[in-house]
Amino acid sequence: MVIKVFLASSSGSTAIKKKQQDVVGFLEALKIDYTQLDIASNEENRMWMRENVPGEKKPTNGIPLPPQIFNEEIYCGDYETFFEAKEDNAVYEFLGLTPPPGSKEAQQAENAQKLHNGSAAEEHLDDDKTRKVAEEEEQEEGDEDRAEEDLVSEEEEELRELEEEEEQASEED
Secondary structure, three states, rough: OEEEEEEEEOOOOOOHHHHHHHHHHHHHHHHOEEEEEEEOHHHHHHHHHHHHHOOHHOOOOOOOOOEEEEEOOOEEEEEEHHHHHHOOOHHHHHHHOOOOOOOOHHHHHHHHHHHOOOOOOOHHHHHHHHHHHHHHHHHHHHHHHHHHHHHHHHHHHHHHHHHHHHHHHHHOO
């Protein structure tokens, strides 16, 4: 499967240029194979992109702006949906690709599969137990801190009383 990124090589818009660079740079960082298809210098690319972006994804004027991303003939999305997928660690899913083993997205998919199959129920029970133990320990620490503060307050009060008694005794002498 080849990811196709439709770009405009001679766009006058810095916003479009930045979006295109962001998509391409991210795909390169993840070592995802892709092909850049220029809509500025190739009328066939421009027409193909315009015809294959779904109607509900087209702007009100009907002309989608680059970058537009496809997996072969299947529309993946525009920059905004790519950015959302990137933020959600779901770029491989967005592109219709299998995430590589060890990636965050692969781990998320594995955890989702475990939850779906119910095999992670015991793990989550253990997580809940661990969380409860941690909360109880925090509560105990908080109680200990308050008890310590109370002791300090009592000691300070006793010192003040002793000082007052000493002052009264010295005044009487």
